[in-house]
Amino acid sequence: MAESKQIKTLVDVGKAVPQVSDGGRVEKTLLRAKGPGDDKIHTWPHLVRAEFLCFLAVLAFMLVWSLLVDAPLEQPAAPTRTPNPSKAPWYFLGLQEILVFFDPWHAGVVLPSFIIVGLMVLPFIDINPKGNGYFCYADRKWEILTFFGGFHVLWIVLIVVGTFLRGPGWNWFWPWEVWDSHKVVAMSNVDLPYLFGFRDYTLSALFGLAVVAGYFVLGTALMYWLIVRAKGREFMERWGTARFGLTSFLFLNMIAVVIKLIMRMGFNIKYIMVTPWINI
Amino acid sequence: MSKWEEIKKQIVESPVWQAIFRHGYDDTPRNRVLMVSGNVWLHLHPSKVRRHGVRLKFTWCMGGITFLMFLITVVTGVYLMFYYRPVAEYAYADMKYLEFDMPFGMLMRNMHRWAAHAMVIAVWLHMFRVFMTGSYKPPREFNWVVGVILLVLTLLLSFTGYLLPWDQLSIWAVTVGSNMARAMPVLGHEGPFAEFAGVNAVYDARALLFGGGEIGPHTLLRFYILHCIFFPLVTTLLLIVHFWRIRRDGLSGPAL
Numbered sequence: 001m002a003e004s005k006q007i008k009t010l011v012d013v014g015k016a017v018p019q020v021s022d023g024g025r026v027e028k029t030l031l032r033a034k035g036p037g038d039d040k041i042h043t044w045p046h047l048v049r050a051e052f053l054c055f056l057a058v059l060a061f062m063l064v065w066s067l068l069v070d071a072p073l074e075q076p077a078a079p080t081r082t083p084n085p086s087k088a089p090w091y092f093l094g095l096q097e098i099l100v101f102f103d104p105w106h107a108g109v110v111l112p113s114f115i116i117v118g119l120m121v122l123p124f125i126d127i128n129p130k131g132n133g134y135f136c137y138a139d140r141k142w143e144i145l146t147f148f149g150g151f152h153v154l155w156i157v158l159i160v161v162g163t164f165l166r167g168p169g170w171n172w173f174w175p176w177e178v179w180d181s182h183k184v185v186a187m188s189n190v191d192l193p194y195l196f197g198f199r200d201y202t203l204s205a206l207f208g209l210a211v212v213a214g215y216f217v218l219g220t221a222l223m224y225w226l227i228v229r230a231k232g233r234e235f236m237e238r239w240g241t242a243r244f245g246l247t248s249f250l251f252l253n254m255i256a257v258v259i260k261l262i263m264r265m266g267f268n269i270k271y272i273m274v275t276p277w278i279n280i
Numbered sequence: 281m282s283k284w285e286e287i288k289k290q291i292v293e294s295p296v297w298q299a300i301f302r303h304g305y306d307d308t309p310r311n312r313v314l315m316v317s318g319n320v321w322l323h324l325h326p327s328k329v330r331r332h333g334v335r336l337k338f339t340w341c342m343g344g345i346t347f348l349m350f351l352i353t354v355v356t357g358v359y360l361m362f363y364y365r366p367v368a369e370y371a372y373a374d375m376k377y378l379e380f381d382m383p384f385g386m387l388m389r390n391m392h393r394w395a396a397h398a399m400v401i402a403v404w405l406h407m408f409r410v411f412m413t414g415s416y417k418p419p420r421e422f423n424w425v426v427g428v429i430l431l432v433l434t435l436l437l438s439f440t441g442y443l444l445p446w447d448q449l450s451i452w453a454v455t456v457g458s459n460m461a462r463a464m465p466v467l468g469h470e471g472p473f474a475e476f477a478g479v480n481a482v483y484d485a486r487a488l489l490f491g492g493g494e495i496g497p498h499t500l501l502r503f504y505i506l507h508c509i510f511f512p513l514v515t516t517l518l519l520i521v522h523f524w525r526i527r528r529d530g531l532s533g534p535a536l
Binding site: 042045046072075082095096112122124140144152 | 322325334379390400460462471
């Protein structure tokens with residue numbers, strides 16, 4: 001019988017490689033067949049089983065969730081009755097929140113494009129060969145810190161603020177405060193050029209432009225200096241101008257959101273650069 | 281041989297059974313490979329994977345859960361489509377009809393909505409896991425790019441579906457969310473340099489999305505078609521690429 005022959009072989013293998021104890025018997029045949037470096041196991045049943053159990057658990061969870069909590073349905077759509085506040089779906093509230101700090105074309109178009117493009121170019125600007133295929137902080141400290149700061153801190157914090165802490169007039173309300181639609185907030189924001197004493201439109205615009213351009217030029221220079229200091233000149237040469245330029249540009253844009261947030265929340269500064277066409 | 285075993289043998293050896301199922305469940309290495317490679321659905325997997333790639337603490341199963349959420353929304357979404365008409369006069373009434381009159385209507389709607397939310401969270405966690413294990417590094421760079429597009433499509437699917445209940449929550453959320461199209465430089469009428477392109481409130485990027493200057497019946501139909509046909513199709517096509525790539529390149533893992 002074919003069946004008994006099969007079992008005989010497997011028993012032999014079990015004797016031959018006793019150190020491999022977890023997993024099925026057939027894997028031992030494969031281990032011996034391909035040498036000790038090969039750690040592959042069969043998708044059926046090992047991966048398929050794990051996936052199936054995971055799917056069942058998640059499906060059960062979704063079913064219970066859907067039985068317990070009803071999806072919201074408000075009053076019929078009325079284009080003439082604008083609710084205050086009007087909030088975008090929660091996953092876009094991070095973007096709606098940065099409308100406090102930037103004009104719509106910047107917060108709603110330019111920054112999301114930078115986020116998407118930045119995510120897409122990630123595999124091409126990260127040339128660190130280490131940390132491929134395993135969790136390790138030490139091998140990729142800067143990459144992980146940047147991603148963590150941008151995604152988990154900035155993006156998630158902004159979503160939490162937009163979802164839970166913004167009320168009528170997009171004013172700040174703590175969860176224990178009543179949403180008062182008549183809340184009076186002093187609009188004492190000024191533009192940066194005004195704060196520095198510029199009263200002339202053209203000079204204000206030129207000053208603002210100089211600040212924005214200076215931020216990117218000095219920021220890039222600072223990043224270059226820091227990276228050379230931390231990683232060495234040899235790394236910078238290997239990394240190349242294009243990768244460095246793209247990385248520092250995107251990184252500085254991310255930091256600019258934080259800087260603008262601090263300026264607006266801490267010092268009531270609205271715009272850095274004011275022109276008849278665009279404000280930053 | 282008992283009677284039942286004899287019946288089983290007759291069925292399994294019949295030409296009809298043999299035409300459908302080409303191999304049994306024998307636990308042999310050859311059959312384990314055939315189970316995957318001979319099955320159109322399972323062959324999205326490679327027939328063998330590296331040992332660590334099966335562990336939950338490595339994969340978090342988040343890509344799989346994202347796909348499961350996609351499947352849940354497809355199944356529940358088809359059910360909802362039987363009762364929902366994307367017409368401004370009927371849409372909201374159909375929602376009520378679905379909730380109160382249709383068998384399992386409320387459950388299907390709840391599952392559709394919560395699965396959509398869960399899909400957004402799962403795809404973010406999947407991206408985070410792939411980042412943390414550095415799995416976007418060569419040779420899987422392009423698959424990460426496809427994944428980013430799928431992330432955007434997940435958000436677009438969720439966003440276009442948000443309008444369909446046609447209640448206050450949906451039209452105002454979509455109004456706010458699509459204001460970015462109005463603010464696009466050059467192409468949006470409230471964006472910078474709009475005057476150079478000659479766009480206005482009824483002729484700009486947002487009007488293209490809305491089918492008019494503001495959200496109305498045309499928007500509902502447009503979002504319905506985008507939500508039920510266009511984005512699901514594009515997502516499915518890219519999912520095929522995404523799965524195919526990971527099948528060819530294999531799961532990432534530490535060097536042997």
